Amino acid sequence: MDRREFLAGAATGTLGTLAGCTNLLERQSTRAPPLVEDRPDAVYVPTHVEGMEMVGVKSSGRYSLALFYSFPHRFWLMDDDRTNKVEIGSEDSLHLMASVWDAETETAIPSSNASLTVEQDGGTVVRKRMWPMLSQNMGFHYGDNVALDGDGVYDATVAFGPVSVRRTGEFADAFEEQVSPSFRFEFRRDALEGQVSFEELPDRQGERDAVEPMSMDMAPTPQLPPAEEMPGTTLGTGTSGDARFVATLLDERPEGVDGDGPYLAVSPRTPYNRFPIPMMALSATLERDGETAFDGNLTSTLDPDLKYHYGAAVDGVEDGDRLTITVDSPPGVSRHEGYETTFLDMEPVEMDVTL
Structure with a gap:
């Protein structure tokens, strides 16, 4: 999907094919159901699963980078050897996410920092680091909640690389440069409700298991070989x-x-x-x-x-x-x-x- 197709779909309300939910601001609590009591010290099925929409994919050299968005949601940062919860902010509009992989082998690149700039009409609305993250439906990615200036068209630029970890084999001399692809997208709060799914999992939440990874036509699933x-x-x-x-x-x-x-x-x-x-x-x-x-x-x-x-x-x-x-x-x-x-x-x- 190119940017013109994305904007046209968003403008007509036909981009999303997933079921809508109630108003985000009026029903903010529905986006963060109460956490499971007595969560195991292990991977477990979360309280809910959120869908996501792809803004687009850009490639430069061996890098391919995709930008996605979903509802704002809670997540946990590492603080030394413990986790520290980040709550949904009252001004948060979206959770923006980027996945990066090698364009030739489709190998996920979970090793470098990514930063995000969002502009509107030439002015900077968001400038921040994107956290390296793990989620059960998306795997490794970079993301954060962002607060936008209301409905409108925005330009998001993700700066990524160079990759700092050791590279071997045909990667030995690859990923040494930084890339900064830009994506244009339209944000409409009412349209978001019809584009992105939200499903609670009352019968499975807390079980020692995981939800299935999402299948994305334009981005590989970042799984390791058995x-x-x-x-x-x-x-x-x-x-x-x-x-x-x-x-x-x-x-x-x-x-x-x-x-x-x-x-x-x-x-x-x-x-x-x-x-x-x-x-x-x-x-x-x-x-x-x-x-x-x-x-x-x-x-x-x-x-x-x-x-x-x-x-x-x-x-x-x-x-x-x-x-x-x-x-x-x-x-x-x-x-x-x-x-x-x-x-x-x-x-x-x-x-x-x-x-």
Whole structure:
């Protein structure tokens, strides 16, 4: 969908195909049902699911970036090793979200900062950082609630990059520049109600499960491969803080990795939906016959085959080795409801290697 199509659809009220809800300002509480009592310290089904609308997609070089909007909603920021809830503000108009991926491999890029500027008639209405976030229906993205100056046409610019984490393989020399795509959209509060769905989940909320990711025609779902489809030789799997960890070994180090020997890659992901979990600090220890064969940090890395992971070159891995993965700091990524109580208290993950 291009911008002209978007504006035409919004102007005629035909862009949205999802059921409407009651007035946002008059019924603000319906956008934030009471949280589940006794929420588990694990991933759980939230109280509700919100739809979203795509403004458009722009590509530049290997970057592709999509901009979306939904109702303003509560979310949680990380404060050291705890979460801190951000409530819906009385002036908030939308929740704006951006997804970024590699245009050639459709690999999600959950590793760089994004900032947002919204203008109207040449004047700046919003200028802020977009929080890196995890949600159950969208996965990793960048987003925040924004307050607009009422109904009208706005221009949103998302500045993204360069990517700061290590890149390997064909990504080794990619994503070194910043891109700043702009999108024009029309905001009408009454139209928003007819464009974006809102569904409460009274029969499932609080269960240890997750809602299904949304399917988007113009943007890939940012899921990691199942354990059995990861490149290399799978060394083992484990769980910590309800996050799933997959450890794999590549005989050859990917381009961009210093050191000698094979490559140990650890892929943390959310349960149920296999979304990457970025912004954590990991280290690993390999023990063999009572001796330490490796003890070091695992570096945040973006690779076209392994996707987002943490890895290091090691001298070697043998059958019977004991691999311990330690979470030195929990993920600093912000969370939507259903993720705010988990990925916090994370014990070491131990695996007995069988080759």
